[in-house]
Amino acid sequence: xxxxxxxxxxxxxxxxxxxxxxxxxxxxxxxxxxxxxxxxxxxxxxxxxxxxxxxxxxxxxxxxxxxxxxxxxxxxxxxxxxxxxxxxxxxxxxxxxxxxxxxxxxxxxxxxxxxxxxx
Amino acid sequence: xxxxxxxxxxxxxxxxxxxxxxxxxxxxxxxxxxxxxxxxxxxxxxxxxxxxxxxxxxxxxxxxxxxxxxxxxxxxxxxxxxxxxxxxxxxxxxxxxxxxxxxxxxxxxxxxxxxxxxxxxxxxxxxxxxxxxxxxxxxxxxxxxxxxxxxxxxxxxxxxxxxxxxxxxxxxxxxxxxxxxxxxxxxxxxxxxxxxxxxxxxxxxxxxxxxxxxxxxxxxxxxxxxxxxxxxxxxxxxxxxxxxxxxxxxxxxxxxxxxxxxxxxxxxxxxxxxxxxxxxxxxxxxxxxxxxxxxxxxxxxxxxxxxxxxxxxxxxxxxxxxxxxxxxxxxxxxxxxxxxxxxxxxxxxxxxxxxxxxxxxxxxxxxxxxxxxxxxxxxxxxxxxxxxxxxxxxxxxxxxxxxxxxxxxxxxxx
Numbered sequence: 001x002x003x004x005x006x007x008x009x010x011x012x013x014x015x016x017x018x019x020x021x022x023x024x025x026x027x028x029x030x031x032x033x034x035x036x037x038x039x040x041x042x043x044x045x046x047x048x049x050x051x052x053x054x055x056x057x058x059x060x061x062x063x064x065x066x067x068x069x070x071x072x073x074x075x076x077x078x079x080x081x082x083x084x085x086x087x088x089x090x091x092x093x094x095x096x097x098x099x100x101x102x103x104x105x106x107x108x109x110x111x112x113x114x115x116x117x118x119x
Numbered sequence: 120x121x122x123x124x125x126x127x128x129x130x131x132x133x134x135x136x137x138x139x140x141x142x143x144x145x146x147x148x149x150x151x152x153x154x155x156x157x158x159x160x161x162x163x164x165x166x167x168x169x170x171x172x173x174x175x176x177x178x179x180x181x182x183x184x185x186x187x188x189x190x191x192x193x194x195x196x197x198x199x200x201x202x203x204x205x206x207x208x209x210x211x212x213x214x215x216x217x218x219x220x221x222x223x224x225x226x227x228x229x230x231x232x233x234x235x236x237x238x239x240x241x242x243x244x245x246x247x248x249x250x251x252x253x254x255x256x257x258x259x260x261x262x263x264x265x266x267x268x269x270x271x272x273x274x275x276x277x278x279x280x281x282x283x284x285x286x287x288x289x290x291x292x293x294x295x296x297x298x299x300x301x302x303x304x305x306x307x308x309x310x311x312x313x314x315x316x317x318x319x320x321x322x323x324x325x326x327x328x329x330x331x332x333x334x335x336x337x338x339x340x341x342x343x344x345x346x347x348x349x350x351x352x353x354x355x356x357x358x359x360x361x362x363x364x365x366x367x368x369x370x371x372x373x374x375x376x377x378x379x380x381x382x383x384x385x386x387x388x389x390x391x392x393x394x395x396x397x398x399x400x401x402x403x404x405x406x407x408x409x410x411x412x413x414x415x416x417x418x419x420x421x422x423x424x425x426x427x428x429x430x431x432x433x434x435x436x437x438x439x440x441x442x443x444x445x446x447x448x449x450x451x452x453x454x455x456x457x458x459x460x461x462x463x464x465x466x467x468x469x470x471x472x473x474x475x476x477x478x479x480x481x482x483x484x485x486x487x488x489x490x491x492x493x494x495x496x497x498x499x500x501x502x503x504x505x506x507x508x509x510x511x512x513x514x515x516x517x518x519x520x521x522x523x524x525x526x527x528x529x530x531x532x533x
Binding site: 002004089090091092094095111112113115 | 244246292293294295296300304
């Protein structure tokens with residue numbers, strides 16, 4: 001088994017395209033169903049949605065001291081909106097989960113293997 | 120020792136030729152056994168080095184493919200024994216190999232399953248870029264050296280080496296599977312495999328590429344057709360390549376310039392390739408699942424049937440382009456269809472069809488328009504279209520040809 005990060009990419013502007021309540025409900029429902037499916041298949045490790053990037057804080061070491069700055073690491077229109085960590089037999093299996101996830105959340109998903117991936 | 124036809128005459132080029140024939144199968148088998156592409160590749164490379172000094176003296180072994188696989192396997196095992204991580208891996212390998220202490224590779228080729236199919240699906244996985252797919256396929260299945268692959272695509276050798284390393288690393292890290300896709304995935308995945316083989320062929324056709332990419336593509340298509348006998352599009356691709364290949368020598372002049380289909384010396388078309396291609400095509404068309412490769416092959420087959428350009432059955436070609444457009448509705452197909460319509464209904468009908476196409480950056484579009492305008496006596500417009508085509512043409516030979524106004528010919532042989 002290999003663990004994969006499925007990161008959900010949002011683009012500012014597109015992220016806030018007005019969804020109707022009904023659409024929000026449907027999307028939320030699909031995400032719930034997917035989470036259940038991941039769990040019952042034994043593929044789910046962790047998942048979560050993130051607040052907007054303007055809630056981010058960056059910490060770095062400068063002259064031996066931890067310095068914090070307000071805002072995301074990189075100011076960009078694209079940002080990480082949420083992610084799944086899953087375990088799968090191989091990339092094909094991970095891509096099947098990614099297709100389901102992108103259909104549920106309506107955003108592109110990047111699939112990346114973890115380096116120390118043996119579960 | 121092979122006691123047939125003078126084994127002592129085998130020179131280094133001969134060893135290289137046989138090795139290239141066989142190495143894909145050995146690499147594929149060793150990846151299956153050891154689960155590691157680099158190890159398999161290096162081991163087969165070492166076996167090649169051994170063959171280079173042994174075969175010219177000892178003669179060709181009775182089963183060269185089996186010899187390469189066994190020699191490479193032994194090198195790989197020796198190497199794993201020297202490394203502690205390797206000893207662990209070797210333990211796993213022994214466990215996985217049914218009924219043996221050692222990886223199960225029989226010297227009888229008949230007993231070794233053909234793993235090349237797995238390998239080509241791994242190499243042509245859609246998670247890899249098309250450039251990486253082509254490079255990996257040529258390197259691992261075609262047995263070309265990195266330098267040869269680089270030269271074929273006019274890329275510097277270090278660039279190609281990096282591309283290959285990156286692709287192999289991604290296969291390993293992301294765990295791109297080493298297996299034949301299941302039935303429901305097969306059509307999609309097969310499309311990308313066939314596209315890679317076709318691209319290898321057209322790269323060979325377009326440039327005077329060093330190691331004979333056309334022959335390499337045909338060899339890959341033959342392997343695919345042998346292992347996937349029930350896929351009509353695989354047979355269709357092989358037929359298409361054979362029929363295209365039958366005309367390759369008459370397609371260019373000694374100075375490298377193109378000869379249009381209508382002007383080619385048809386007595387130079389290779390009848391053996393035509394017959395083989397047409398026979399394969401007849402068999403796959405009987406399945407009645409026409410796809411883009413079968414239909415393109417069928418169009419080539421109609422041209423091959425005509426002893427002179429005047430005898431060409433253009434209405435049959437129009438019918439085939441209609442079917443091709445139904446499964447592959449691209450502007451390029453529409454353009455070629457318009458050319459065929461022009462032969463049946465005249466240039467005015469073709470020009471009307473061409474006018475609807477949005478192919479402004481595609482030079483054959485302008486060349487076709489130019490030819491149709493010239494045939495309609497609209498010489499001023501024709502000259503402008505030839506200029507536009509010449510400005511876009513990718514090679515000097517094609518540019519010169521178009522500057523000369525395309526002479527009296529009909530269509531570029533594609």
